[in-house]
Amino acid sequence: MAYLDINNVVKHYEEHTALDGVSMQVEQGTIYGLLGPNGAGKSTLIRIINRILAADEGTVLLNGKQMTDADISHIGYLPEERGLYKKMKVGDHIVYLGRLKGMTKADAVASMHWWLDRFDLKEWENKKVENLSKGMQQKVQFIGTVIHRPPLLIFDEPFSGFDPVNAEQLKVEILALRDQGSTILFSTHNMASVEEVCQQITLLNHAKVVLTGSVDEIKQQHKKNIIAVQTPDSIESNSDLFTILPPDPVKKQDTLIKLAPGVKVRDAINWLNEHYRLTGFTEVLPSMNEIFIETVKSKNAENNE
Amino acid sequence: MNKLRLIIAREYMSIVGRKSFIIMTLLLPLLFVVIGAVPVVLAWLNDKGSDTQQIAVIDETGRYAAALHSDDMYSFVAMQGDTMTDARQFYDKANGSIDAVIIIPSNVDSTGVVNIYSEGTITPALASMVKRTLADTIQNAHLASMGIPNLQQMVSEAHIDVDVRSLKWDENGGEQESSTDAAMGLGFLLSFITYMFVLMYGAMIMNSVIEEKTNRIVEVVVSSCRPFQLMLGKIIGVGLVGLTQMAIWIILLAVVGIVAGGALGLTQLGTNAVSPEAMAQASDMGVVQSIMQQVLSINYLPIIVNFVLYFIGGYLLYSSLFAGLGSAVDQPSDSSQFTTPVILIMLIAFYAGIACMENPTGPMAVWCSMIPFTSPVVMMIRLPFGVPGWQLALSLVLLFGTALLIIWLAARIYRRGILHYGQKASFKELFKWMK
Numbered sequence: 039m040a041y042l043d044i045n046n047v048v049k050h051y052e053e054h055t056a057l058d059g060v061s062m063q064v065e066q067g068t069i070y071g072l073l074g075p076n077g078a079g080k081s082t083l084i085r086i087i088n089r090i091l092a093a094d095e096g097t098v099l100l101n102g103k104q105m106t107d108a109d110i111s112h113i114g115y116l117p118e119e120r121g122l123y124k125k126m127k128v129g130d131h132i133v134y135l136g137r138l139k140g141m142t143k144a145d146a147v148a149s150m151h152w153w154l155d156r157f158d159l160k161e162w163e164n165k166k167v168e169n170l171s172k173g174m175q176q177k178v179q180f181i182g183t184v185i186h187r188p189p190l191l192i193f194d195e196p197f198s199g200f201d202p203v204n205a206e207q208l209k210v211e212i213l214a215l216r217d218q219g220s221t222i223l224f225s226t227h228n229m230a231s232v233e234e235v236c237q238q239i240t241l242l243n244h245a246k247v248v249l250t251g252s253v254d255e256i257k258q259q260h261k262k263n264i265i266a267v268q269t270p271d272s273i274e275s276n277s278d279l280f281t282i283l284p285p286d287p288v289k290k291q292d293t294l295i296k297l298a299p300g301v302k303v304r305d306a307i308n309w310l311n312e313h314y315r316l317t318g319f320t321e322v323l324p325s326m327n328e329i330f331i332e333t334v335k336s337k338n339a340e341n342n343e
Numbered sequence: 344m345n346k347l348r349l350i351i352a353r354e355y356m357s358i359v360g361r362k363s364f365i366i367m368t369l370l371l372p373l374l375f376v377v378i379g380a381v382p383v384v385l386a387w388l389n390d391k392g393s394d395t396q397q398i399a400v401i402d403e404t405g406r407y408a409a410a411l412h413s414d415d416m417y418s419f420v421a422m423q424g425d426t427m428t429d430a431r432q433f434y435d436k437a438n439g440s441i442d443a444v445i446i447i448p449s450n451v452d453s454t455g456v457v458n459i460y461s462e463g464t465i466t467p468a469l470a471s472m473v474k475r476t477l478a479d480t481i482q483n484a485h486l487a488s489m490g491i492p493n494l495q496q497m498v499s500e501a502h503i504d505v506d507v508r509s510l511k512w513d514e515n516g517g518e519q520e521s522s523t524d525a526a527m528g529l530g531f532l533l534s535f536i537t538y539m540f541v542l543m544y545g546a547m548i549m550n551s552v553i554e555e556k557t558n559r560i561v562e563v564v565v566s567s568c569r570p571f572q573l574m575l576g577k578i579i580g581v582g583l584v585g586l587t588q589m590a591i592w593i594i595l596l597a598v599v600g601i602v603a604g605g606a607l608g609l610t611q612l613g614t615n616a617v618s619p620e621a622m623a624q625a626s627d628m629g630v631v632q633s634i635m636q637q638v639l640s641i642n643y644l645p646i647i648v649n650f651v652l653y654f655i656g657g658y659l660l661y662s663s664l665f666a667g668l669g670s671a672v673d674q675p676s677d678s679s680q681f682t683t684p685v686i687l688i689m690l691i692a693f694y695a696g697i698a699c700m701e702n703p704t705g706p707m708a709v710w711c712s713m714i715p716f717t718s719p720v721v722m723m724i725r726l727p728f729g730v731p732g733w734q735l736a737l738s739l740v741l742l743f744g745t746a747l748l749i750i751w752l753a754a755r756i757y758r759r760g761i762l763h764y765g766q767k768a769s770f771k772e773l774f775k776w777m778k
Contacts, residue, residue, distance in 0.1 A: 052775055088566045090762070107569070115566040119764065121559030125357060137349055138567035182563065 039102055041066035041221045042087070042190060047096035049082055056082040058245040059096070064223060064238070066189075069216055071232045071253075072225040073326075074242035075334055080225045081118065083242070084192055087223070088115050100190070111140040114188035118195045118225075120179055122167045128178055129154070129163035135182040146185065153181040157207075173204050180208060184215065191215060194225045209235065229327035239326075241333060248337050249329070257323045260332070263297040267310060268318040279306050294322070346568045347576050354551065354580025359587060368588050372595055396442040396469070401430055403449040410480040411445075417469065419445075430460060445473060452481065526727035527700055533650055534696045534723035541657050541719070542689055544585045545665040549678060551577055552669035552761075561761045570758035574670075575750075578662045585658075646726050649735065656742040657719025660749050661685065667753030670760030671768040680767075692717035696724045703728045713738050715745035752777050 040063035049057040056079045064070040074080050085091040087098055089110055098105045100112065122131055129150055136146030154160050157177045162170060167178065176199050184191065193212070197205045213235065216222055224236060232239060233253065241249035249256065264283065267273065273293050275282050279301050283294040297306055303321065310316055324332075358364055395415060399422050402408035411419040420441075422433060430444045443461035451457060457477055459465050486495045552574075555561040564573055668681035695717055699708035703725045711721040712730070718738050722730070759776040760768065768776075 085762075090562070090565050090570075110567060113566070115563070117559075117562040117566070119559045119562055121563070123357070123555075123558065123560055125361070126353075134349065134353055135563065135567070138346055138564065140345075179563075 040064055040099075041101055042223065043097075043099040043102070044083070044087070045097045045099070047083065047086060047093045047098065049079075049086065049091065049094050055245050057086075057093070060242065060245070060247055061096075062240050062247070062250070064221055066221050067216060067219050068237045069212070069222045069224055069235050071236035071239035072223060072242065073227075073229075073232065073239055073330060078242040079245045080242055081194065084115075084117075084194055084223070084225060087192065088113060111186065112188050112190055114139075114183040114186065114191045116179065116183040116191075116193045116196055118198070122175060122179060122182075124166070124168040126167055127164050128159065128167060128170065131167060132178065132182050132185055136185040139186040139188070141186050149185050149187070150181070153185060157181065172199060173201060176200055176204065180211070184211075189220055191220050191222045192225075193222065195227070196224070197226070197228055197231060229325065229330055233326050241330065243334050243337050244341065249333050253326065256329060257326075260324045260329045261321070262324065263301075263303075264322040265295050265297070265303065265306065266292040266320050266322050267295060267316065268292055269310075269314050269316050271314040273310070273314060276309070279309055347572050347579075350568065350573055350576025351580040351583065354577050355583050355587075358547070358551075358581065358584045364584070364588075368591050372592055376599075397437075397440060398469070399430070399433060399437075399441050399444045400447070401444065402447045404447055404451060406484065407447050407451070407477060407480055410476055411473070417472070434460070434462075443469070447477070451477075452485065455481070529646070529727045530700065530703070530724040531697075533646075533726065534693070534720045537650075537654055537657055537719050537723055538689060538693045538696075540585055540589075540654070541661045542686065544581050544658065545661045545685070546682075547584075548577055548581045548662045549665040549669035549682070550675060551581065552666050552757075553672060553675050553678065556670070556673060556761055556764075565758075565761065570761060571754045574663070574666050574754055574757045578659065578666060578750075581662065582655075582658055649726055650723065652739060653719040653722055653742065656715075656739065656746050660715060660719075660742065660746040661689070663746070663750040663753040667749075667756040667760070668773075670757040671763065671773055673764060673767070677767055681770075688716050689720075692720040696721045699724050709734065713741060715742045718742050 042062075042064040044060060044062040047057050047060045049055070060079070060083060062070075062072075062083075072080050072083065082091065086093050087105075089105065089107060100109050126134070129147075132150040132153070133143065133146040136149060137143060141149070150163075151160075154163055157180075159174060159177060162174065167175060170178065180196075183193075191212075196208060196212070200208060209231070212222060212224075224232075226232060236253055238252050239250070239256065240247055251259075265280075266286070266289065268291070273282060273295070278298065280295040280297050283296050285294060286292060295306070297303065307316070307319060310319075396417050398411075398417050398419050400408045400411060400419050401422055408419070408421045411417075413419050430446060434441055434444055442463065443459050443465055446458045446460065448454070448456065448458070455478075457473065459470065459473065483495065486498060491497075555564070561573075664685055665682070668685070669678060671681065672678045692711070695707070695711045699705070699711060699721055702708060708721060708725055711717045712725055712734070719742065722735075722738060755778075756773055756776045760773075
């Protein structure tokens with residue numbers, strides 16, 4: 039049974055439909071990527087899970103039960119549009135957010151100290167938020183999201199606004215939270231981070247799910263039977279087995295071959311091994327970025343017909 | 344409930360903890376004191392700066408000059424001579440050391456005219472002082488010359504001042520002294536306080552809503568509580584800030600009043616000698632006393648209770664309007680499109696209140712004290728004059744009913760507005776959001 043179970047959710051606005059029968063199952067203790075171009079409905083879905091908006095149809099189950107307002111204390115939410123009260127002190131601010139999620143004052147204070155220590159922000163506790171650098175404010179924001187140790191975390195574009203060093207630290211923290219059992223829903227455009235951290239993804243486009251599954255499976259499904267071959271020789275096309283593709287602009291030394299339909303990788307490699315000096319080969323899997331673009335483009339083309 | 348309390352506490356502390364709040368709270372009354380004190384200080388400087396005026400007196404009758412006593416302000420010097428030319432010569436010879444010449448003509452008993460000459464201006468204070476003193480003295484001399492025993496006493500006993508007291512019958516057939524002036528003053532004060540406060544704190548709420556939007560904190564907060572709780576928490580929190588500010592002002596006023604009252608009382612005792620000046624002051628004191636009596640004669644309890652009720656109702660009505668409208672804009676500079684109509688309604692209410700002062704029971708006053716958008720201001724004008732119970736009840740029901748409706752509508756706008764960024768919302772969109 040999925041920890042977060044979204045069934046057939048529909049949401050209409052005055053002029054358009056933001057979600058049209060979206061379903062999605064997130065297993066406990068995994069990192070789940072919610073992808074999609076701008077305006078696909080990601081933020082609306084996330085707001086529905088957070089109970090900021092109400093769905094017109096469909097259900098959202100948490101741990102097998104229909105979600106209620108009481109459940110929002112089990113969620114930590116980092117919105118894409120995020121900020122802090124500039125005039126509040128860092129410590130007070132974190133405690134305030136923790137208490138809004140239902141923590142007692144003592145718990146919130148203890149947890150705040152622990153997290154400030156972890157992010158090296160201890161000496162900033164009594165400074166006003168406005169005195170912090172942008173990166174430090176983002177860390178405070180993150181602490182405010184996780185302070186109540188929620189079992190479900192929702193991050194909307196978590197890495198935007200972070201420099202690479204801080205983004206790396208944030209990634210480590212997110213993975214640590216997953217290892218401690220938190221379930222993480224992750225909405226982003228950053229496909230590299232999706233490949234690094236997500237086990238499962240759902241791709242939304244125009245209010246509908248267009249692709250869903252584990253990252254590995256999806257890559258296998260979308261592979262184009264391309265092999266990168268390392269050889270000092272120059273390979274000629276063999277129309278029965280494969281065709282030669284133009285080389286990858288980054289890895290120019292590799293020869294890219296595309297297998298003919300029905301040809302197994304082993305057969306092609308065996309044949310090559312007999313005719314050329316083969317030093318190595320790798321199967322080229324498409325990046326999530328390519329899959330994303332390809333899927334969205336083909337779906338848009340379908341819609342236009 | 345717990346979350347609402349947290350939100351109220353944060354909102355309250357975020358304003359009260361600000362330096363600008365403390366400074367404003369202390370400076371505003373000071374500003375009023377300064378504005379009020381300027382004429383007094385100027386008058387005092389005027390008195391202080393001028394030397395004692397030298398006044399020459401030519402008394403052709405030879406009987407009345409002695410009645411003009413010298414004091415700090417004026418020094419009267421009786422001089423001989425009995426003609427205008429003498430006076431002029433005397434004045435010129437003095438070469439500025441004489442400020443004015445009073446001539447009491449020999450026929451003053453029949454004409455009652457006394458002349459004061461000077462090349463400079465003759466102050467009204469001098470003229471009225473001379474007039475008062477000589478009128479009494481001449482009148483007494485007339486009475487004495489008639490040779491009737493005890494006439495003076497008889498005249499003063501026969502002298503009657505007619506004083507008009509306005510009395511109000513209450514339901515039990517008893518009567519109560521009422522005062523139009525004090526009632527008007529009190530009514531104006533209360534309506535002005537309501538008007539100022541609602542505008543000031545309404546604007547404060549709107550800024551607070553817009554600030555949360557521009558900060559982008561609002562989505563973080565509403566993922567922990569309902570938008571309605573956030574809005575209500577703001578309205579209550581800012582309302583409490585206002586009450587705190589008022590309480591500080593009342594305490595300041597009380598302290599200043601006690602200190603000033605004490606000081607005034609002491610000087611009063613000190614100068615209570617029989618000098619004519621003190622007598623004049625005593626009659627001023629009589630006026631002050633009668634005003635005080637009028638002010639004290641007003642039945643305050645129902646006025647205070649109703650003031651608080653209307654105040655809360657009006658504040659809820661307008662502050663939720665401001666909160667709802669504030670949620671629809673991203674920046675304070677965009678807000679005027681929505682606030683202008685609201686401020687206009689407030690202004691209409693305020694001027695309607697002033698117009699109703701002339702006739703607090705007229706149809707305009709009654710209607711405006713029923714309409715919820717004007718009643719918190721206009722009813723304040725009517726309150727000190729007494730308002731029928733059924734009118735109060737109906738008006739309060741209308742006010743609170745409308746306030747609840749506006750809160751509900753504002754909440755519907757608010758929950759959409761706070762997540763609406765970018766393009767400025769129009770009134771049309773606001774109506775859509777209400778549905």
